[in-house]
Amino acid sequence: METHFKRAMAQRLLLRRFLTSIIPRMPPQGGWAPLTSRTQQTPQHGHGGLPGTASPARTLHTTRVCSTTFNVQDGPDFQDRVVNSETPVVVDFHAQWCGPCKILGPRLEKMVAKQHGKVVMAKVDIDDHTDLAIEYEVSAVPTVLAIKNGDVVDKFVGIKDEDQLEAFLKKLIG
Numbered sequence: 001m002e003t004h005f006k007r008a009m010a011q012r013l014l015l016r017r018f019l020t021s022i023i024p025r026m027p028p029q030g031g032w033a034p035l036t037s038r039t040q041q042t043p044q045h046g047h048g049g050l051p052g053t054a055s056p057a058r059t060l061h062t063t064r065v066c067s068t069t070f071n072v073q074d075g076p077d078f079q080d081r082v083v084n085s086e087t088p089v090v091v092d093f094h095a096q097w098c099g100p101c102k103i104l105g106p107r108l109e110k111m112v113a114k115q116h117g118k119v120v121m122a123k124v125d126i127d128d129h130t131d132l133a134i135e136y137e138v139s140a141v142p143t144v145l146a147i148k149n150g151d152v153v154d155k156f157v158g159i160k161d162e163d164q165l166e167a168f169l170k171k172l173i174g
Contacts, residue, residue, distance in 0.1 A: 069109050069121040078132055081122065083150045088119045088172045091145040093138045095126050100159045101142045108144065111165045118173045146172040 072078045082089045092108055094101035105123070112121040126133040126141060136145060136152070146154035146168065154171060 068112050068115070068117065068119075069123065072122050072124045072129060072132070074129070075131060078122070078124070078129075082147055085120065085147075087117070088146065088148045090119055090121045090169070090172065091136075091147060092121060092123045093126055093133055093136070093141055093143040093145070094123065095141050098141045104142045104144075104159050107160075107162065108165055111162060111169060115169060115173065119169055144168075148172060 070081065072082070082091060090108065090112055092101075092105060094105055109121060112119055124132055126138060136143075140157050142159065143157045144155065145152050154168065156168065160168065
């Protein structure tokens with residue numbers, strides 16, 4: 001049973017790495033191009049039931065969502081979006097099975113969102129990214145790091161109330 005679980009985890013990790021290597025994370029310069037849907041172009045019938053011109057293609061525009069929270073995909077993603085970030089980053093090391101993480105995560109996301117882009121939040125699942133947890137000496141979850149200019153400047157382990165989180169964020173933002 002345990003071998004099957006490890007094999008499944010390894011397959012998920014390989015698939016995730018493959019997908020992140022072929023799918024760009026950043027939009028092309030100038031933004032995303034409009035998507036054109038040509039499905040079901042039904043002919044318009046003119047006088048006498050004769051086919052006329054086809055209906056024009058529908059154009060769908062994508063919008064960029066400016067989110068203050070993101071899930072770390074892999075080591076290079078962490079390096080790119082956390083270590084190399086010009087904006088201070090709060091890193092939430094958590095696990096799906098962790099009860100306190102399920103309380104702290106949404107609370108921390110809400111507090112980060114209130115900072116209006118002065119800080120962003122990276123979420124790292126320690127079961128998916130054991131290497132990052134080891135590198136940053138995470139021995140218990142939830143562990144939250146404050147990273148500024150690539151350096152860990154503050155850290156806490158466990159659950160905090162909103163006042164404590166606000167003080168933690170204010171200290172990071174400066």
